Amino acid sequence: MIPSEFEIIRRYFAESGLQFPRAGVTLGIGDDGALLNVPADKLLVMSMDVLVEGIHFPPQADPALVAQRALAVNLSDLAAMAAEPFCFTLGLTLPAANNAWLAGFSSGLLQLARAFNCPLVGGDISRGPLNIAIQVQGLVAPDRVMRRSGAKVGDQIYVSGSLGDGAIALASLGLATQFGDSMQLQPGAATAQHLLYLHAAYYQPEPRIALAQALAPYVSSGIDISDGLAGDLGHILRANGVGSLLQLSALPFSDAARACMSASNCQRAALYGGDDYELCVTVAPAQCAAAEAAAAATGIAFTRIGAIVAGTALHGVDADGSTRAIEPAAFRHF
Numbered sequence: 001m002i003p004s005e006f007e008i009i010r011r012y013f014a015e016s017g018l019q020f021p022r023a024g025v026t027l028g029i030g031d032d033g034a035l036l037n038v039p040a041d042k043l044l045v046m047s048m049d050v051l052v053e054g055i056h057f058p059p060q061a062d063p064a065l066v067a068q069r070a071l072a073v074n075l076s077d078l079a080a081m082a083a084e085p086f087c088f089t090l091g092l093t094l095p096a097a098n099n100a101w102l103a104g105f106s107s108g109l110l111q112l113a114r115a116f117n118c119p120l121v122g123g124d125i126s127r128g129p130l131n132i133a134i135q136v137q138g139l140v141a142p143d144r145v146m147r148r149s150g151a152k153v154g155d156q157i158y159v160s161g162s163l164g165d166g167a168i169a170l171a172s173l174g175l176a177t178q179f180g181d182s183m184q185l186q187p188g189a190a191t192a193q194h195l196l197y198l199h200a201a202y203y204q205p206e207p208r209i210a211l212a213q214a215l216a217p218y219v220s221s222g223i224d225i226s227d228g229l230a231g232d233l234g235h236i237l238r239a240n241g242v243g244s245l246l247q248l249s250a251l252p253f254s255d256a257a258r259a260c261m262s263a264s265n266c267q268r269a270a271l272y273g274g275d276d277y278e279l280c281v282t283v284a285p286a287q288c289a290a291a292e293a294a295a296a297a298t299g300i301a302f303t304r305i306g307a308i309v310a311g312t313a314l315h316g317v318d319a320d321g322s323t324r325a326i327e328p329a330a331f332r333h334f
Helices: 005-015 064-082 099-116 163-174 192-203 209-215 228-241 255-259 263-273 285-298
Strands: 025-027 043-052 084-094 120-127 130-138 156-160 218-225 244-245 279-285 301-308 314-317 324-326
Touching: 005 120, 043 064, 064 084, 064 099, 064 130, 064 192, 064 209, 064 218, 084 099, 084 209, 120 156, 156 263, 156 285, 163 192, 163 255, 163 263, 192 255, 209 218, 209 279, 209 285, 218 228, 228 244, 228 263, 228 279, 228 314, 279 285, 285 301
Parallel strands: 084 120, 244 314
Antiparallel strands: 043 130, 084 130, 156 279, 156 301, 218 279, 244 301, 314 324
């Protein structure tokens, strides 16, 4: 029997464990709206992303992994503001009420929601092309918010983790990238371990919540890298009327990226590929030692890649010392 809309909500979302108890959630699924008790000393941070089948994830992808990717990319937006995850809502359109797909999707959501203590508190479901809309809510103290504004000339630029894995993972999965046929894995270079790493980088990016909260007292501005370093750093530059100078040889790449791609393709993937969900932050020189120590305590790589400079342009220094302009372009949906 094909389940009704309300049966789907009850079975796969209300009674699946996704609305587990969390301090501050007075009422979750089951009424016309959720009731949230926001502490008086915190700000409520809200963000939403929409993932479309065939654009943000391939058709026939594992629904548990699709769910984890959908929630993770939203939690990354909370990390960009140094917010603690609070709860989330879900909008879902499905071409058909597929019980196996719904069970997998629900289990994938639950795993990540539990990991970040972020329960589901409501949403909606309807029939249509497969689309997933998640809105996350987070909490942050007013004096610990990371914003795009605040960078000043002389501040140092850092990134977390490794860059370029998102775009390189697309190529490893045999999916199209915005680079076309030029973004190809080097023949015979990818081991099974490399491919597993890239698969996880695409479907299970790690939201840098803990790192962002550790860095919040020391950074002057920050953003998550969802559309490529050049484009997302460009948002910081525009917000502050400044420029930047990147040491391109300092860009951090994973072992899998270095093994599977040429050096030039690694650099292109980092600057323009997107889907990395790492942090890019600026730090005043006097705070660099403290920021580096805070990052080291989390165990997450934290690499200095350049500096904020006067002007409004983004430039890079190549390994040979030559300087060139870098277009602050980002991934385009249209």
